[in-house]
Amino acid sequence: MGYLSCKAGSAVAVSSSKPSTTTKPPPPESPPEETRPKLRRFLHRDLESATNGFSPTNLLGRGSHGSVYKAVLASSSSRLVAVKRPSKSREISREFHNEFDILSKIRSPRFVNLLGYSADNAKEPLLVVEFMPHGSLYDVIHSDSNTSVAISTWSKRIKVALQIAKAVELLHSRDPPIIHRDIKSANVLMDKNLNAKLGDFGLAIRCNVEDHKVKSTPPAGTMGYLDPDYVTADRLSTKTDVFSFGVLLLEIISGRKAIDVRYSPSFIVDWAIPMIKRGKIGGIYDPMIGAPVDVSVRNHLGLVAAKCVRTCREKRPGMGEVVGWLTGLTQSVRSRRWDELGIGNPCMMVETVGSRPVE
Numbered sequence: 527m528g529y530l531s532c533k534a535g536s537a538v539a540v541s542s543s544k545p546s547t548t549t550k551p552p553p554p555e556s557p558p559e560e561t562r563p564k565l566r567r568f569l570h571r572d573l574e575s576a577t578n579g580f581s582p583t584n585l586l587g588r589g590s591h592g593s594v595y596k597a598v599l600a601s602s603s604s605r606l607v608a609v610k611r612p613s614k615s616r617e618i619s620r621e622f623h624n625e626f627d628i629l630s631k632i633r634s635p636r637f638v639n640l641l642g643y644s645a646d647n648a649k650e651p652l653l654v655v656e657f658m659p660h661g662s663l664y665d666v667i668h669s670d671s672n673t674s675v676a677i678s679t680w681s682k683r684i685k686v687a688l689q690i691a692k693a694v695e696l697l698h699s700r701d702p703p704i705i706h707r708d709i710k711s712a713n714v715l716m717d718k719n720l721n722a723k724l725g726d727f728g729l730a731i732r733c734n735v736e737d738h739k740v741k742s743t744p745p746a747g748t749m750g751y752l753d754p755d756y757v758t759a760d761r762l763s764t765k766t767d768v769f770s771f772g773v774l775l776l777e778i779i780s781g782r783k784a785i786d787v788r789y790s791p792s793f794i795v796d797w798a799i800p801m802i803k804r805g806k807i808g809g810i811y812d813p814m815i816g817a818p819v820d821v822s823v824r825n826h827l828g829l830v831a832a833k834c835v836r837t838c839r840e841k842r843p844g845m846g847e848v849v850g851w852l853t854g855l856t857q858s859v860r861s862r863r864w865d866e867l868g869i870g871n872p873c874m875m876v877e878t879v880g881s882r883p884v885e
């Protein structure tokens with residue numbers, strides 16, 4: 527199983543299970559996976575009035591890069607959008623421009639897409655992105671809202687995990703590949719039909735064409751999701767995102783936060799993997815909805831997450847494989863076909879998870 531390392535000058539090794547866009551075009555009836563966006567340029571004053579002067583009542587949330595506001599575009603039949611307004615630090619403004627740079631080149635139903643921007647002189651730049659009425663997956667999982675109820679079945683949770691996996695796979699299969707570097711539940715947003723979309727491309731890096739940037743960009747990401755193997759700039763690889771996705775999958779499975787100091791161990795990986803190794807995989811499932819009834823689904827869903835968070839990045843799967851497994855899981859909620867997928871024996875896998883001694 528190959529993977530892409532972002533080490534400067536390294537060759538691109540491609541996942542064997544990755545679909546090739548040249549040999550396997552999507553069927554004509556399906557929406558295009560990815561196209562180049564047509565962006566609209568807005569006047570700053572129009573976005574200011576669309577957000578009621580960046581009113582606190584329009585505030586959707588704050589992140590480390592700035593604030594996000596709900597806006598009504600009077601010029602587009604009162605369309606709802608989200609306006610991202612950066613904070614003033616130089617580092618943040620670099621992330622802001624990076625997000626524009628990445629999202630202005632790609633568009634997919636799997637992403638929170640860029641719709642437009644404002645770049646008036648003497649005013650701060652603004653990004654206009656799709657409005658996601660159900661907020662972040664983090665909020666959906668960790669709050670007691672009605673939307674939490676909407677993802678309280680295993681078929682829905684696996685579907686959400688698959689949608690995120692497909693979004694990351696889409697980034698990794700670009701030429702040149704894009705590494706997101708900040709996969710986490712707060713960066714997955716839920717649309718009106720509770721479909722999961724990947725957002726926040728502020729830390730994303732395009733490999734190879736940006737070798738100089740890869741070399742000079744120190745490791746970054748979010749504590750709790752960060753690959754322990756990504757310790758220096760040249761250790762960046764697509765497997766960095768695979769690790770973060772594995773943490774996110776454990777979060778979806780267990781309903782626990784990536785780091786939760788109310789528990790010991792507080793890190794979700796240190797909590798879940800020993801349990802899987804001891805053959806107590808049922809213990810990692812969200813007690814709010816109980817473990818999947820189907821033993822095959824119960825074993826393999828946790829196993830997919832465990833494979834993604836392996837300490838040795840070479841042993842982690844590529845996102846193409848993860849998509850294949852989760853696709854199989856969505857089907858095997860109804861029919862058992864795990865043996866055909868060749869994921870292997872869960873017990874064998876447990877022996878090789880992480881760097882801890884084999885039990």
Ligand SMILES: Nc1ncnc2c1ncn2[C@@H]1O[C@H](COP(=O)(O)OP(=O)(O)OP(=O)(O)O)[C@@H](O)[C@H]1O
Binds near residue numbers: 589592608
């Ligand atoms: N397109 C959107 N539609 C609706 N709500 C959004 C949208 N984008 C962001 N939000 C809301 O705003 C909050 C802050 O988003 P933002 O991307 O600024 O930060 P974050 O991802 O939560 O944190 P950080 O930037 O520190 O990683 C999100 O948690 C979400 O609730």
